[in-house]
Amino acid sequence: MLSPDTPTPPPAPAKRERPVGFTGSHLDRAGNPRRKPDWLATQRRHAEARFLVLRELKALVDISQKPAAIHWLDTAWADAHAALPCIFLGLDEDDIPHFALDGDRDDTTAALHGETVKFIDVRSIAAQLTPEEAAILAQARSLVDWHQRHGFCAQCGSATEMGEAGYVRRCTSLSCNASHFPRTDPVVIMLAVRRDEKTGEDMVLLGRQGRMAPGMYSALAGFMEPGESIEEAVRREIMEESGVITGRVRYLISQPWPFPSSLMIGCIAEALDAEITVDHDELEDARWFSRTEAAAMLERGKQRLPTTETSPDDPPWMPPPLSLAHQIARRWLAGA
Numbered sequence: 001m002l003s004p005d006t007p008t009p010p011p012a013p014a015k016r017e018r019p020v021g022f023t024g025s026h027l028d029r030a031g032n033p034r035r036k037p038d039w040l041a042t043q044r045r046h047a048e049a050r051f052l053v054l055r056e057l058k059a060l061v062d063i064s065q066k067p068a069a070i071h072w073l074d075t076a077w078a079d080a081h082a083a084l085p086c087i088f089l090g091l092d093e094d095d096i097p098h099f100a101l102d103g104d105r106d107d108t109t110a111a112l113h114g115e116t117v118k119f120i121d122v123r124s125i126a127a128q129l130t131p132e133e134a135a136i137l138a139q140a141r142s143l144v145d146w147h148q149r150h151g152f153c154a155q156c157g158s159a160t161e162m163g164e165a166g167y168v169r170r171c172t173s174l175s176c177n178a179s180h181f182p183r184t185d186p187v188v189i190m191l192a193v194r195r196d197e198k199t200g201e202d203m204v205l206l207g208r209q210g211r212m213a214p215g216m217y218s219a220l221a222g223f224m225e226p227g228e229s230i231e232e233a234v235r236r237e238i239m240e241e242s243g244v245i246t247g248r249v250r251y252l253i254s255q256p257w258p259f260p261s262s263l264m265i266g267c268i269a270e271a272l273d274a275e276i277t278v279d280h281d282e283l284e285d286a287r288w289f290s291r292t293e294a295a296a297m298l299e300r301g302k303q304r305l306p307t308t309e310t311s312p313d314d315p316p317w318m319p320p321p322l323s324l325a326h327q328i329a330r331r332w333l334a335g336a
Contacts, residue, residue: 018131021322022256025135027090027098034088034165043088043097044078050096051078052089052136053112054144055103055119059137061129064116068128070136071117072098081106087143087166089136100140100166102147123259127322135256142261143167146182149260153178185262188233189221189324191332192246194271194288204294204332205244205271206318207278207286215314217289217297219325221264234267242286243277246270252331255324266328268336294318295333301326 033039043049050072053060062071078086078101085102092098103109103119113119122141126134143166150169153160158173160180171178192205206217222237224230231249238246246269255264278286289297293316300317319325 018321019135020253020255020324020327021126021131022135022138022258024131025090025139026132027092027136027139029090030088034167040088040165043091044086044099045075046097047075048096049075049078050098051075051086052098052100052140053084053103053109054100054140055109055112057141057145058119058121059125059140060103060112060117061120061125062117063120063125063128066128067130068125070129070133071112073101081109084109085144085147085162085166087140087147087162089139098136100144102144104148127320138256138258142184142256142258143182145258145260150180154180183261184256186224186230186233187221187257187262187264188224188230188237188267189219189264189328190234190238190249190267190269191219191328192238192242192244192269192271193332194274196274196288196290199290202291203274203288204291204329205238205242205276205286206289206294206297207241207283209282210284212284213310214312215310215316216301216319217285217287217316218319218323219266219328220283220286221325223262224265230265230267234269238269241279241282243275243279245272247272252328252336253324255327257324264324266324268328268332289316291333294329298326298329298333 052070052072060071062069084105087100089098089100122137147162151160153171153176155178156171156173156176158171158176160169160171163170167182169180194203196203207220208217220238220241224233234249235246238244248270250268252268253266257264276286297316297318301320304320318329
């Protein structure tokens with residue numbers, strides 16, 4: 001027993017929660033200085049600069065260690081491949097610059113792929129990386145993909161060229177000179193929830209598409225349309241896909257989703273009725289699950305690996321923690 005004069009020990013530090021998938025980068029994007037060509041050139045020549053190569057939008061990753069890690073290349077390698085498009089990602093805590101290179105512009109980059117260092121799909125490797133590195137891959141993949149898709153001006157059709165460290169493309173036509181900026185497509189992803197009048201238990205609406213793995217159910221989702229608020233998009237998508245009418249909408253959390261470049265906006269919507277009318281062009285099935293069922297589905301999803309075989313006879317499950325659907329459901333179960 002502690003004496004009255006014994007100081008109370010400080011509380012144990014709270015366990016740091018892993019950031020939502022593809023968030024938590026430790027790089028400072030240096031949005032103002034990167035616009036200055038002299039500053040950018042200095043960073044590019046930095047003796048300790050680090051370079052990430054993507055090929056076919058797959059990232060070069062070292063899988064020989066746990067967690068797996070981005071395989072950064074040095075300035076000497078980048079100088080020998082100076083023709084590759086180079087995008088500034090940011091500065092780390094030691095002011096070391098990090099860049100992404102588009103390896104598709106040089107066939108010799110294929111030789112980087114080996115036994116333990118491989119070009120790997122970003123979505124499949126993200127959960128095996130630290131959160132900080134997964135977030136860097138999201139940034140790099142989105143930007144490289146955008147540059148590959150926007151080689152010509154949408155205004156006049158002339159060729160465009162990279163500017164401002166990779167965060168703008170400018171039309172080369174002097175009569176046009178339009179600037180084009182990387183786009184992010186907003187997507188609402190949401191749970192409709194209600195209280196069952198008979199049992200008093202909280203219920204959540206989940207759906208599945210035919211392309212999903214057998215047994216998987218997830219949050220409903222859809223792209224926002226022009227001139228639409230987040231709340232309006234949530235209500236519209238739930239109605240279109242399931243026929244369920246919803247009222248109040250609450251924002252919970254967001255997530256960048258670099259496939260190719262979306263921002264997932266996670267919400268909870270309060271259902272005003274329970275009747276489901278599935279649009280089979282959108283969903284294969286939609287149904288209400290109890291809080292107990294949803295908790296069990298999250299646990300099954302956490303235990304699944306990308307290589308886990310699935311069967312139509314499997315009990316229903318939800319996507320793993322990398323997905324925002326998992327994170328929204330987990331927060332709802334915790335009382336959010």
